[in-house]
Amino acid sequence: MKIGVLALQGAFIEHIKMLRRLGVEAVEARLPHQLEGIDGLIIPGGESTTIGKLATEYGLIAPLQRFAEAKPTWGTCAGMIFLAKDIGIDEQPILGAMDITVDRNAFGRQIDSFETELRIAGLDGAPFHAVFIRAPVVTAVEPAVEILARLDDGRIVAVRQGRLLATAFHPELTDDLRLHACFCAIVEEALN
Secondary structure, three states, X not given: OEEEEEOOOOOHHHHHHHHHHOOOEEEEEOOHHHHXXXXXXXXXOOOHHHHHHHHHHOOOHHHHHHHHHHOOEEEEOHHHHHHEEEOOOOOOOOOXXXXXXXXXXXXXXXXXXXXXXXXXXXXXXXXXXXEEOOOOEEEEEOOOOEEEEEOOOOXXXXXXXXXXXXXXXXXXXXXXXXXXXXXXXXXXXHHO
């Protein structure tokens, strides 16, 4: 199994370290040809507008759309925004791969970032320590989308649609490998 991490901007190094701790071959992907030969892709947190602009500049939008249609793809924070079908504005490039509507920066400014414990469907054991940094939330889902986690106030912060996974928080900023292992299981399932 070989998993790529979109390395245009944001927390891509942290994702690579998590995957390697699981014994998975992890590589940086910056150009269309670097998507070839990988079995899954993580789109990290960062700044979604910047990621969209750089993906456009490097000719990655169409290749990433094709990849997400065919292979497991996980978006965290800005990556969730980038995967969504609707983010409420038209001028920002997105992949439109996942049947979700996302409210960007739903919690306010950087100072409003927070951490909380989340129960995530499919993850055994203790609640997951979730780190939210200028995070989005999912405001609407189509029937094909499974809601995996909500905050105490009901806002949706983790979803899955087939091979696609999206989290509003940053699992790569914790020591908990369970979500990365969950994504690896999705990749493994797609390979078989």
